[in-house]
């Protein structure tokens with residue numbers, strides 16, 4: 124007899140119902156250990172393609188592959204129990220056609236066990252979002268600053284700072300919502316525009332640098348833990364894990380060099396006692 128898991132994982136439908144409800148808490152996760160910690164408090168764990176920069180040290184997210192996303196997606200699903208796990212579609216795996224997007228997204232869903240995917244783009248991606256959503260793939264959209272388009276955008280720039288640019292973003296938000304996205308990430312957007320979009324669409328907006336007016340917030344976990352060397356204005360560093368880790372590594376190195384680690388506490392003995400001088404002698408000159 125199989126036993127039902129005691130914790131039920133959140134679904135895209137649960138998240139969609141949170142529109143105008145309690146703020147949605149989302150964090151990135153790329154590995155099982157961080158996923159297990161974030162899972163205790165977060166509603167959504169995003170296996171973001173930001174892992175290309177954070178984990179692999181690339182300058183941007185463009186070199187990230189589907190295989191990388193699948194491997195990290197599997198780790199995050201294994202490490203978590205209750206949060207909805209969303210995996211980013213990497214650059215080049217969904218833009219060509221809805222069919223190509225379905226082929227790649229269905230592989231991500233099948234091989235990771237995640238609860239949905241995220242892709243970047245607004246009105247231009249609406250047909251693809253509809254195609255995926257109608258075929259059982261929950262889609263989180265991503266508008267505003269879309270990092271996979273960094274070359275076309277001319278850098279990581281805040282969007283919607285002048286009134287004449289607003290219509291395009293409002294149209295993007297409406298298009299992804301009407302196409303069937305269950306939520307939309309809004310990145311690096313001027314507050315008044317993010318607030319306006321949040322009131323205009325029936326699905327939750329999840330902001331990153333898009334103000335408290337959004338229905339939820341997402342943060343790159345390594346940024347808020349203080350693990351990344353630089354972070355944008357919209358990041359609050361809740362701790363300085365890099366400094367804590369550096370101190371721990373320095374202490375370990377000092378202990379090894381001073382032969383203070385390992386001690387008997389960290390050392391295995393034989394079941395029957397063997398005098399150490401007999402052992403060491405056999406290796407001697």
Ligand code: KIV
Nearest residue numbers: 151171172173308341
């Ligand atoms: O890749 C990522 O981590 C993201 C978030 C910044 C939303 O897309």
